[in-house]
Every structure is written in structure tokens, then in C-alpha cells.
Amino acid sequence: MTTAISHAAAQDARPLTGGKLLIAALLIGLGNFLVVLDTTIANVSVPTIAGSLGVSSTQGTWVITSYAVAEAITVPLTGWLARRFGAQRVFLTCYLGFAVVSMLCGLSHSLGMLLGTRVLLGLVGGPIMPLSQMLLLRIFPKERATQGTVLWAMTTLVGPVAGPILGGIICDSIGWQWIFFIKVPVAAAGGLLLIQLLRGQPDPKAPAFIDKVGLGLLILWVGALQIMLDEGRNKDWFASPEIQILGVVALLGFIAFLIWELTEENPIVDLRIFRYRGFAAAATTYAVGFGAFFASIVILPLWLQSDMGYTATWAGYATGIMGILSVVTAPFVGKAIEKGIDARMIVSLGIVWLALMMVWRMGFTPDMTFLQMAWPTLLTGPAMVMFFVPVTGLAMASVGPSEQANAAGLSNFMRTLAGAFATSIIQSGWQNATRKNQTELSGVLHLGQANLDGMHTLPGPLETARALLTNLVEGQSVMLATLNMFGAIAICLFFAAMLIWLAPKPKGPIDTSGGH
Numbered sequence: 001m002t003t004a005i006s007h008a009a010a011q012d013a014r015p016l017t018g019g020k021l022l023i024a025a026l027l028i029g030l031g032n033f034l035v036v037l038d039t040t041i042a043n044v045s046v047p048t049i050a051g052s053l054g055v056s057s058t059q060g061t062w063v064i065t066s067y068a069v070a071e072a073i074t075v076p077l078t079g080w081l082a083r084r085f086g087a088q089r090v091f092l093t094c095y096l097g098f099a100v101v102s103m104l105c106g107l108s109h110s111l112g113m114l115l116g117t118r119v120l121l122g123l124v125g126g127p128i129m130p131l132s133q134m135l136l137l138r139i140f141p142k143e144r145a146t147q148g149t150v151l152w153a154m155t156t157l158v159g160p161v162a163g164p165i166l167g168g169i170i171c172d173s174i175g176w177q178w179i180f181f182i183k184v185p186v187a188a189a190g191g192l193l194l195i196q197l198l199r200g201q202p203d204p205k206a207p208a209f210i211d212k213v214g215l216g217l218l219i220l221w222v223g224a225l226q227i228m229l230d231e232g233r234n235k236d237w238f239a240s241p242e243i244q245i246l247g248v249v250a251l252l253g254f255i256a257f258l259i260w261e262l263t264e265e266n267p268i269v270d271l272r273i274f275r276y277r278g279f280a281a282a283a284t285t286y287a288v289g290f291g292a293f294f295a296s297i298v299i300l301p302l303w304l305q306s307d308m309g310y311t312a313t314w315a316g317y318a319t320g321i322m323g324i325l326s327v328v329t330a331p332f333v334g335k336a337i338e339k340g341i342d343a344r345m346i347v348s349l350g351i352v353w354l355a356l357m358m359v360w361r362m363g364f365t366p367d368m369t370f371l372q373m374a375w376p377t378l379l380t381g382p383a384m385v386m387f388f389v390p391v392t393g394l395a396m397a398s399v400g401p402s403e404q405a406n407a408a409g410l411s412n413f414m415r416t417l418a419g420a421f422a423t424s425i426i427q428s429g430w431q432n433a434t435r436k437n438q439t440e441l442s443g444v445l446h447l448g449q450a451n452l453d454g455m456h457t458l459p460g461p462l463e464t465a466r467a468l469l470t471n472l473v474e475g476q477s478v479m480l481a482t483l484n485m486f487g488a489i490a491i492c493l494f495f496a497a498m499l500i501w502l503a504p505k506p507k508g509p510i511d512t513s514g515g516h
Contacts, residue, residue: 020197021139021140023193023197024139024194024197024198025136025139025140025148025151026151027190027193027194027197028091028132028135028136028139028194029132029136029151029152029154029155030155030186030190031091031094031095031098031128031132031187031190031191031194032128032129032132032133032152032155032156032159033155033158033159033162034098034125034128034159034183034186034187034190035071035098035125035126035128035129035159036129036155036156036159036163037159037162037163037166037183038067038121038125038163038183039064039067039068039071039159039163039294039416039419040159040161040163040164040167040297040319041162041163041164041166041167041179042063042064042067042163042167042179043064043163043164043167043297043298043301043302043319044164044167044168044171044301044305044312044315044316044319045167045168045170045171045176045179045312046060046061046063046064046302047060047302047305047306047312048171048176048312049063049114049176052176053110053111053114055111059111061230061298061423061424061427062111062115062230063114063115063118064298064420064423065226065229065230065420065423065424066115066118066119066122067118067119067121067122067125068122068416068417068419068420068423069119069122069222069223069226069417069420070118070119070120070121070122070123070126071122071123071125071126071129071416072122072126072222072413072416072417072420073122073123073126073218073219073222073223074122074123074124074126074127075126075127075129075130075409075412075413075416076218076268076269076409076410076413077126077127077210077215077268077409078090078126078127078130078131078406078408078409078412079270079406079409080208080209080210080211080268081127082131082134083205083206083207083208084205084206084208084210085205086203086204086205087131087134087135087138087203088135088198088201088203089203090127090131091127091128091131091132091135092191092194092195092198094124094125094126094127094128094131095128095187095190095191095194096187096188096191096192097124098121098124098125098128098183098187098191099183099184099185099186099187099188099191101117101120101121101124102121102180102181102183102184102187103180103181103184104117104120105117105118105121105180106177106178106179106180106181106184107177108177126416129156129412129416130408130409130411130412131408132152132155133152133392133396133408134404134408136148136151136152137396137404139201147334150330150331150333150334150389152392154326154327154330156388156392158323158326158327161319161320161322161323161326162320162323163320164297164301164315164316164318164319164320165316165317165319165320166179166182166316167179167312167316168301168311168312168313168314168315168316168317169312169313169316170182171312171313172311172312172313173313208266209266210266210268211261211264211266211267211268213260213264214257214260214261214264214267214268214269215268217253217256217257217260218257218268218269220249220253220257221249221250221251221252221253221254221256221257222417224246224247224249224250224253225246225250225254225421226420226421226424227246228243228246228247228250229421229424229425229428230424231243231246232428233427233428233431233432258271269409269410269413270403270406270410271410273399273403273406273407273410276398276399277398277502277503277504278394278395278397278398278503278504278506279395279398279399279407279411280502281394281499281500281501281502281503282347282391282392282394282395282398282411282500282503283395283410283411283414284414284499285347285351285391285496285499285500285503286391286392286395286411286414286415287414287415287417287418288418288492288495288496288499289351289354289387289391289492289493289496289497290415290418290419291418291419291421291422291492292354292422292489292492292493292496293354293384293387293489293493294418294419294422294423295422295423295425295426295485295489296358296486296489297319298422298423298426298427299426299427299430299482299485300315300318300319300377301315301316301318301319302427302430303478303482304318304373306478307366307478307479307482308366314370317374318370318373318374318377319377321374321377321378322377322378322380322381322384323381324378324381325378325379325380325381325382326380326381326382326384326385327381328381329381329382329385329386330385330389333346333382333385333386333389333390334389337389337390337393340506342505342506343390343391343393343394343506344390344394344500344501344503344505344506346386346390347386347387347390347391347394347497347500348497348498348500348501349386350382350383350384350385350386350387350390351383351387351493351494351496351497351500352493352494352497353380353382353383353386354380354383354384354387354493355489355490355491355493355494355497356490357376357377357379357380357383358486358487358489358490358493359486359487359490360375360376361376361483361486362483362486362487362490364479364482364483364486365479366476366479391500392411394500394503394506395407395411396408396411397506398503426485426489429484429485429488430481430482430485431481433480433481433484433485434477434478434481435477436481437476437477437480437481437484438474438477
């Protein structure tokens with residue numbers, strides 16, 4: 001009897017192959033997809049959520065940033081969690097926890113409750129991103145590691161693309177609560193099935209120490225900085241004592257965090273990984289490039305709904321159409337990496353391509369058609385793949401096997417935090433540019449009274465003429481501000497395209513297994 005049980009356990013512990021390997025890989029990728037999807041599914045829904053809960057659109061964007069900040073804070077815990085409890089066990093627990101907390105988000109009836117549950121969702125979702133990458137590299141043989149990386153990158157790519165489309169359709173047809181409810185059965189079924197597939201697979205653990213001081217400092221400076229960015233535009237920035245205090249806390253907390261983490265034997269965020277020039281260059285490029293890209297997919301649906309009259313559904317289509325060509329081109333980019341084409345060149349060209357799409361958008365006009373607006377979005381797809389797939393491979397291939405979990409956590413932490421900060425910064429810049437443009441346009445309307453007199457000759461009261469002129473100025477101000485933001489995003493992307501060249505030239509095909 002004992003022999004039979006031991007034999008069965010040995011059978012279970014064999015590496016996954018064939019159909020089981022494929023299904024397990026897809027389910028692991030699905031977990032990452034759901035987490036990344038959650039970063040954008042609320043983007044086009046912000047006006048609807050804000051209206052439903054009786055708050056402003058500015059307050060509604062906290063739904064995006066609260067999730068992203070919580071996710072960013074918990075991502076660095078990935079290395080410690082994986083060592084202490086086992087990467088597989090933590091991943092599956094977070095997978096099922098994601099289903100439960102998504103249900104709570106959908107049941108929220110106030111902004112406070114929704115933000116609280118979104119924070120919880122970010123906390124359980126954070127470890128899923130780096131651990132999904134780690135588990136894919138673990139279950140795939142080394143010679144097929146690139147396939148695992150491409151699958152992970154594709155779920156990371158398709159998530160932000162599918163989010164606006166699903167969010168728009170669900171919001172307009174069912175209700176915003178269902179952008180959370182729809183993930184519950186998917187996450188629950190995926191997690192439970194994956195438990196069965198991975199039963200008996202090795203899940204090594206090791207003694208692990210948690211850096212409580214480092215974690216506290218991380219929460220302090222990240223939280224203070226994000227609140228400052230979110231509230232600054234509402235409180236006239238540093239003219240407000242509250243913003244001044246938050247700025248000082250964020251700065252001092254960040255400095256203390258750096259000092260502590262660089263001297264602590266077991267840091268919560270292993271900043272010593274930055275000693276690898278390849279990782280430092282790739283991870284920084286990833287953060288700057290992703291932050292700029294994410295800013296574009298935040299501002300685009302907001303502009304389309306607030307100024308162009310699009311519904312949430314059509315704003316979702318306008319944003320998500322970029323996914324078509326990204327799916328088609330991903331295998332070709334993977335092959336190019338395997339053949340040893342300089343990954344830095346692929347990344348740089350991809351980011352420059354993204355920047356040129358932003359430059360194209362700077363020519364947008366208020367009377368453009370959906371098709372005219374959609375072309376640069378559609379052509380963004382290949383550039384996304386050229387950027388995301390090789391840059392993650394470069395970062396992971398630069399570190400040794402023992403530092404893989406920490407490197408994945410740090411890279412994803414930087415990316416997620418960049419997205420959260422970019423969301424706040426782009427909206428602040430957008431509002432400031434709108435006010436500035438409105439002031440300038442009003443100032444140059446020296447013939448404003450003549451225009452009003454001319455409009456007053458038309459049927460209708462003078463107030464109607466004033467309202468028409470005011471709406472015209474406001475509309476043009478928002479339009480110009482949007483073009484200003486596309487220009488700023490393009491500059492950030494061009495900068496990111498140069499950063500990647502600080503990485504050393506890979507010796508042949510990059511080892512996407514990161515030493516696996």
C-alpha cells in the first residue's frame with residue numbers, strides 16, 4: 001500500500017508535458033491576464049462609476065490608482081512570500097483570493113468601500129504577476145523558455161488592450177459592477193483547475209526573513225507620493241500645506257528607504273540587483289516606457305468620452321483595437337529573439353514606433369472620424385510586442401537563478417508604480433494644460449464682442465450665443481491640452497528608447513529563463 005502511494009506521488013511529481021503542460025501554462029497566463037486586465041478595465045468606466053457613486057471624475061480615477069499602488073506595494077513581497085510559503089502555493093492562494101475580492105468590489109455601494117476593496121484586490125493581485133512569470137519558466141523546459149516568456153508577455157499585452165473594450169461594453173450594457181463580477185467565476189475556476197494540475201509538483205521553500213522596517217518605509221513614501229499626486233491638482237499643489245507635508249514625507253521616506261534597503265541584510269526590495277547593468281537599464285526602460293504607454297491608454301478614453309461624445313463602449317473599441325496586430329506579430333518577435341537579433345535594437349525600435357504613433361496623434365482634430373482616430377491605435381500593436389517581450393527577457397536574463405524572484409518582483413514593482421504615477425501625472429498635466437489653453441484662447445479673442453454681436457443676429461437669446469462661444473473655447477482648450485499630452489508622452493518614449501542602450505550587448509540570443 002505504501003509503495004503504491006509513493007509510486008503515485010512520484011507519478012504526480014513528474015514534469016508536466018503535452019496537454020497538461022499547455023493547459024497549466026494557459027491557466028497560469030490567465031491569472032496574469034486577469035491582474036493586468038484589472039489595471040485598465042476601469043479606465044473607460046471611470047465616468048460611469050463616478051456618476052453612479054455621486055463623485056467627480058477626478059475622484060473616480062482613484063479607482064485606478066488605489067489598485068495600482070496597492071499592487072506595487074505588495075509586488076516586492078513576492079520574493080519573501082515565494083521563499084517562505086512556496087511560489088506555487090502563494091500563486092494559487094492569490095488566484096482564488098482574487099476571485100473573492102473581485103466579488104466584494106462589485107458589491108461596493110460607496111466610493112470608500114470601492115477604494116478599500118480595490119486596495120485589497122491590488123494586494124492579492126500583486127504577487128500574481130511576477131509569480132506567473134516565474135512559474136511559467138519553471139514548468140517549461142529550458143529549451144522552450146522563450147515560449148513561456150512570450151506567453152507571459154502576451155497576457156501582459158492583451159490585458160490592457162482587452163480591459164477598455166470589456167469595460168466599455170459591460171458598463172454600457174449591464175452596469176459597472178459587472179466589470180468586477182465577470183472575473184469571479186473565471187478566477188475561481190482557473191485557480192481550482194490549476195490546483196489539480198500542479199498537485200505533486202515541486203514547490204521549494206526556504207527560511208525567509210521579512211524586512212518590516214523596509215516594508216513600512218515603502219508604504220510610507222509610496223502612499224504619500226501617490227496621495228500628493230492625486231490631490232495636488234485639487235489643492236493648488238505646493239500652495240497647500242497638506243501637499244507640502246506629503247511632499248516632505250515622500251522625500252524623506254524615500255531617502256530613508258534607500259539607505260535602509262542598501263544596508264539591510266535581507267531587504268524587502270533588493271536594490272543590490274541594480275548592480276547588474278543589464279537589469280538596471282532594462283528595468284528602468286520598462287518603467288519609463290510602460291508609464292508613458294499607460295498614460296496614453298488612460299487619457300485616450302477619458303478624452304473621447306468627455307470631449308468627443310463617445311460612449312464607454314466605443315471608447316473601449318478605440319483603445320483596444322491595438323490588440324489585433326499585437327497578437328499577430330508576437331510569434332515573429334519571439335522568433336527574432338531566438339535567432340539572436342540584438343534585443344536592445346528590437347526594444348528601441350518598438351519604443352520609437354510607439355513615440356511616432358503619439359506624434360501622429362498630435363495631428364488629431366475635433367471633427368475626425370473613428371477610422372481616422374483608430375489607425376495609429378491599430379498600428380501600435382506591433383510596437384507593443386517589440387517593446388514588452390524583449391525588455392522583460394533582457395531584465396530577467398541579466399540576473400542569476402537565486403535572484404530571479406527578487407528581480408521579477410522589482411521589475412514589476414517599478415512598472416506598476418510607474419503606471420500609477422503616470423495616471424495621476426497625465427491627468428494633472430491635462431487639467432493644467434486645459435486651463436492654460438483656455439486662458440490663452442480667451443485672451444486672443446479680442447473680437448469676442450463682435451463675434452457675440454454676429455451670433456446675436458441669429459435667432460435666440462444673447463445667453464445662448466455666449467454659451468456657444470464658451471463651449472467652443474472650452475472644447476478647443478481640451479483638444480489642445482490632449483495634443484499637448486500626446487507630445488509629452490512622445491518625448492518620454494523617445495527618452496526610454498535611448499535608455500535601453502545602456503544595457504550591455506547580449507551575447508547571442510537572450511536567456512529568457514533568467515538562469516532557469
